[in-house]
Amino acid sequence: MSAAGRNAPPIGAADGGFTLNELEHYWQQTHHRIACEQDAASAIVEAHPRLVNLFDDFAHRLGMRANFKRIGPLQGRRVLDLGCGRGRWVKEFARRGAKVTGVDWSEEALAQAGRRVPGATFLKMPITKLELPTRSFDVVNCVTVVQHLPHAAQATVLAEAARVLVPGGMLSLVELIAVEPGPHVFPRTAAAWDALARINGFVLVSVRGCSYELVFRPYKAVMKRLRAGRGISSTAGVGSRSGLSWKQKANRLLMGTLALPSFPIELCSQALPVGAATHAAMVFRRGEK
Numbered sequence: 001m002s003a004a005g006r007n008a009p010p011i012g013a014a015d016g017g018f019t020l021n022e023l024e025h026y027w028q029q030t031h032h033r034i035a036c037e038q039d040a041a042s043a044i045v046e047a048h049p050r051l052v053n054l055f056d057d058f059a060h061r062l063g064m065r066a067n068f069k070r071i072g073p074l075q076g077r078r079v080l081d082l083g084c085g086r087g088r089w090v091k092e093f094a095r096r097g098a099k100v101t102g103v104d105w106s107e108e109a110l111a112q113a114g115r116r117v118p119g120a121t122f123l124k125m126p127i128t129k130l131e132l133p134t135r136s137f138d139v140v141n142c143v144t145v146v147q148h149l150p151h152a153a154q155a156t157v158l159a160e161a162a163r164v165l166v167p168g169g170m171l172s173l174v175e176l177i178a179v180e181p182g183p184h185v186f187p188r189t190a191a192a193w194d195a196l197a198r199i200n201g202f203v204l205v206s207v208r209g210c211s212y213e214l215v216f217r218p219y220k221a222v223m224k225r226l227r228a229g230r231g232i233s234s235t236a237g238v239g240s241r242s243g244l245s246w247k248q249k250a251n252r253l254l255m256g257t258l259a260l261p262s263f264p265i266e267l268c269s270q271a272l273p274v275g276a277a278t279h280a281a282m283v284f285r286r287g288e289k
Contacts, residue, residue, distance in 0.1 A: 049256035056211065057088070059266050060143060060174055063210030063281030064089070067172045070206045070283040074098040077138040080164060082127040082157065083145030087113030090120050093141065101137075103127060128156045135166045144279070147176040148184055158200040162286055171202055171284040174210065178278040190280040202284035209277025212269035215262045217278075219254070 045053060068074075075097035081090050084102030086109050093100045094117050101121040104110050110122045125131050127145070140161040146154050161171050176187035188196065194204050213220075244252070274280055 049252050049259070051256045051259035055259045055262045055266070058263060059211035059213075060279075062266065062270060063174050063208065063279065064092075064143065064172070066206065066208050066210075067174070067281050067283050068096070071139055071170050071172060074139070078136065079139040079141060080132070080137040080161075082140060082142040082161070083148075084113055084122070085109045085145075087116040087120070087122075089141055089143055090122075091117045093139075094120055098139070101132075103130065103132075128153050128160065130160045130164055132164050134163050137164050137169060138166055139170045139172065140165055141172040143172075143174040144176065146173065147187055149186060151186055151188075154186065154188075155196060155200070158196055158202070162200045162202065165286045167286060167288040169286045170205070171197070171286065173282045173284070174279055175282070176278065177274075177280045180278075190274050190282070193280065193282060197282075197284045201287040201289070203287065205283040205285050207274055207280055207282045209270070209272060209274040209279070210281045211279040212266060212272060212277045213262070214265050214269055215258050216255075219258060223251075 045056065048056075074093060077098050079093045079098040079100045081093065081100060081102045084090050084104050085106070087102060090100045090102040090113060100117070101123065102110070102113055102117075103123045103125050104113075105124060105126050107124055110124055113120070114122050123131075127142075128149070142157070142161075146157050149157065158171075165171065173193065175193060176185060177190045177193070178187060180187060190207055194207070197204065269276075
């Protein structure tokens with residue numbers, strides 16, 4: 001397959017999605033509402049019930065557990081966390097002894113992260129244009145962030161990651177591989193993420209599925225059909241928790257109930273193929289040149 005073919009958007013929202021400027025505004029507003037309405041440290045998806053966010057975090061950590069094994073000991077290693085948000089993974093890398101730098105385009109999120117991990121370095125900048133020295137990090141990490149950028153910007157991010165990594169450095173990704181509705185998501189298949197990484201000088205070290213969502217997926221499919229039949233946007237009901245209708249409150253209650261059995265089922269689902277998952281946890285090694 002040609003390089004152009006490998007770069008082509010394989011799946012997901014593309015033409016109708018947000019632009020980079022719109023995405024920046026979207027996430028600025030999201031971080032602001034999270035800061036105002038709930039415990040910022042526990043929030044992953046704004047306005048989701050706490051149990052659902054805890055499940056999402058649990059599923060991501062199962063994937064990252066595999067990534068950490070592949071990355072190896074972190075004591076003293078220089079780690080860059082792209083799209084660090086409120087510092088969830090900066091804290092984890094710092095706990096393992098790494099010297100961590102987190103970058104994000106939200107000042108509010110960075111302020112929260114700084115309070116959460118006072119020993120780390122935090123910088124405001126777009127991850128598509130890192131104002132950081134070449135070959136200055138041993139590990140670059142990015143969890144469910146690149147998936148929120150248009151496909152062309154995703155290639156730029158991986159090129160920047162390759163630039164700031166030392167030869168042989170490691171790139172850790174957890175990104176969406178299943179089709180999801182919404183103008184702020186731009187997924188790829190696991191094979192397409194691998195192809196994009198190879199174009200930018202990376203070699204795949206490991207890949208495994210995470211966040212299989214076996215309980216939530218039938219429910220989401222039903223809700224998607226109901227909304228489509230009524231002409232309702234797939235992002236309806238996502239947003240501020242204030243002023244929710246009774247239907248939105250019922251939706252939150254049901255999602256919280258579905259989260260309870262999701263934890264043990266997610267553990268068992270780790271034996272399923274990567275293609276059955278919603279996300280893939282991937283580790284790549286930068287080439288020596």
